[in-house]
Amino acid sequence: MAANMYRVGDCVYFETSSTSPYQIRRIEELNKTPSGNVEAKVMCFYRRRDLPNPLIQLADKHQMAQSEDSPVAMKLKKICLKTPIGEEQAAQAVLDPAIDFVKGGGSPFAMEEESSELPGGGEGLPPKQRHQAKHRELFLSRHVETLPATHIRGKCTVTLLNETESLLSYLNKDDAFFYCLVFDPSQKTLLADKGEIRVGSRYQTEVTNLLKEGEEDTRKSSELETLVWTPAHGLSDRQIDQFLVVARSVGTFARALDCSSSVKQPSLHMSAAAASRDITLFHAMDTLHKSGYSIEAALSSLVPASGPVLCRDEMEEWSASEANLFEESLDKYGKDFADIRKDFLPWKTLKNLVEYYYMWKTTDRYVQQKRVKAVEAESKLKQVYIPNYNKPNPALINSTPNAANKGAVLNGGTNGTAAVSPSLCASCQVTNSNHWYSWGPQHLQYRLCGSCWQYWKKYGGLKTADVFGESEAEVVRSARAEGEETALSVSHRPHRCTVINCAKEFKLRAHLARHVATAHGGPGEGARPVMKTRAAFYLRASPFTRLARRLARALRRPRHFARSPFSPINLHQVKHECTIAMAGLGGAEMRGAGAAGVPRARGPV
Structure with a gap:
């Protein structure tokens, strides 16, 4: 019961495709729709396989720069000892693969080989565990989406990686993931998480020994503080x-003289309240200290020759529109003041944002x-409660008994006997499994056993790399390359102009026809015309129609029907009138009435 109960703040698996790995999301809200269904507003986590290759390389180099014992960091220290450079240039040297490391005795190719670093000291792990540790790394994002709660497939844990933690602590736990970088899917950028716990000699101060x-x-x-x-x-x-009361009075009078302050605080009690804020008291006490605690000298400093001193904090400096922008950005980004400044208030400094935030928390x-x-929150x-999902997966290979091998089934024996499997598991290479699932490109016909399929769905990769002499990425690349070769094989050869001394080539036949028509003044040999020739035609009325026009003039009303082209014409009445009129006419009169409307001969079109 508790395992199927999902609460706000839980990290869960979401299944959006039956053949793709689960998506890892964190539940932010649970809302009930008018139809009675439950929708979850979730925060997205991304796997390494979801990121572009340049960002994955950047993440690996970031971890190398953070690790003091990494080979690249040690090489960087040697470079810094030989050539004095700044910290920013040193960091750029680590993060930029194009910088030549020949100065430090290395090469860019050696650096690329060392760029497969894992966070948390993964260099001491065996190759198989290093491969599986990459499946446990996630990238946090602020992208929020809404998904049906019925797509939840289980719980997991996602925590911020600490430098003192080992990756084995995650590999030894099921459904445990970590993250240390933030991915922006819209901007395609990676940033370090602001909540990173900085532990180590680079961040802690050196404490002196206790005095005896x-x-x-x-x-x-005086040198320390x-x-x-x-x-x-x-x-x-x-x-x-008494001196502080005088300082508040000076601040109130200064606001009365200031035009911008008189607009924001139009009344006397509002100006007095603004003058009683901490910024005025701090300035008064600082002035008293600098004046040697002489009240006369401090009063003279509060009212110099230029006029009374006006001290304003961030609450007074900000306008109403800026305050609304800050509240809107706070709902979107939380207390991430760097992003708030970047997207909403670029003209403010981080110091302004932090000061205003803590002052804003004291307001009504x-x-x-x-x-x-x-x-x-009470209404949400x-x-x-989400029950277990028991529907069969479309990738499941159905058991089909073989007539030649009676009693044996494809997906394992029903009484514990060995299963007859046509191929090995693409991950662990076992031959017996109760369930087999198709995996990978269809033409490769790879299969996964039940255990490896669950691992693939949860962690987005195979348990073992290079099972068939190539990794998962190479399998995907080979399938992609094969698709490109197929596309190239079915593409047409370029069309070449057959005019002498031209021999220009075009991808489309229509482009060749346009070239021949414009450059050579003709359709050219084997080229299609630029456009089809339209056949000229005209509408010719039958003799009975021409006769009806003359006999039923009262019903024809051409002007009325020309102005109302969609108005229906009563054809039965027209036929009835024509029948009555034709009954009283002779053959010669009918031929004369019909001949009057014979069209003139037309010339060739």
Whole structure:
């Protein structure tokens, strides 16, 4: 029961195709549709197989740059010792494969061989475990999509990889994945996760030894820190409070003189409230400290010759439209201020965004939005029960008993006897399995046993690489190359112009015909005309129709039907009138009435 209960925040498998691996998603919301179905709003994770090859190489080089003990990092240290370069150039040297490493005694080809690094110290693993560890690596994205909850096929765990963790901790667990980079599917970029836990000598400070009893600290405090306030100032608390009241009054008066502030705070109490914020108090205490705790000198600094000092924080600097943009971006990206600045507020600095965020959390608007979200969360589903999916997979190869081998079945014996399998498993090379599944391109006729099929669906790869002397990527590339060769074989040869001293070639026959018509002034030998010749024609009325036009003039009304071309004509009434009129006419009169409408002879068209 608990295994089939899925809650918000769970990482799950989603099946969108019966023959493709599961997609790994994290449930963000569970919503019930008007029809009664449950839909899951999910955050997407991507596998290595879903990323373009350049990004996979970039991810491998990023891990090499992060690893201190990697060969490329050691080689980089030697280069830095020989040639003094900056940190940015050193990082670029690691991440850029085009940089020549001959200076450090290596070559670009050696670097490419070392570029298959795995995060978490994967260089000490056997080849099979290194191959399987790549299947456990995911890439986080902020892409959100909505999928039916009935497509959930099980739970899994996805955690941020720590530098102190070993990949064996993931390989020894089922349905365990890790990630360390963020993939943007729209921009096709990779970024380091901002929540990365930085552990190691590169990030921690060096702690000095504990001083022994009676030992003096030889360091100078003035070189290590800056004094901004001291309690030994000789002023009473009442004097300091009075000075702060004067500082607030100066801030209120400064806002009354400032045009932009008078628009934002049109009333006196709004200006006084803005002048009572922390930025005014911090500036007053800093001024008092710099004045040597002399109240007279500090008051003179608050009101210089240019006018009263105006101190404003981020809450006052931001406009209403900027505040709305910030709230919209916060709903989309969360507290990722780098992306907020990039996509919504590029004219603000990260310092401005962080300061405004923590000030915004103290406002009533933040409290109201938090209450609204709490009410919405109460109305949404917290969990959903999804039963196990038991329908057969289309890739399952049906058991067909052979007449020549009676009692044996293809997918394993029913009483524990050995199965008769026409081929090996493409992954583990076993011959006996209760279930066989078709895998890979159809013309290769690869098959997977039940265990390897489940591994393929969950982890997106085979258990063992190079089973048939080629990896999965080579199988796909060979199938793709074969398809391209087939496409080239069925393509037509280029059409060549047959005019003397021309011999131009064209891919399409229509292009050749256009070339002959325009360049050589004729259709050319074997070339089609540029366009088909349209046959000229005209409508010729029958003798009875011409006679009916004259006998039923009252019903014809050509102007009316010309203006209303879709109005129906009562043909029965026309025939009835013509029959009555023709009964009173002789043969000569009928021939004369019909001959009057004979068209004139037309010339050739």
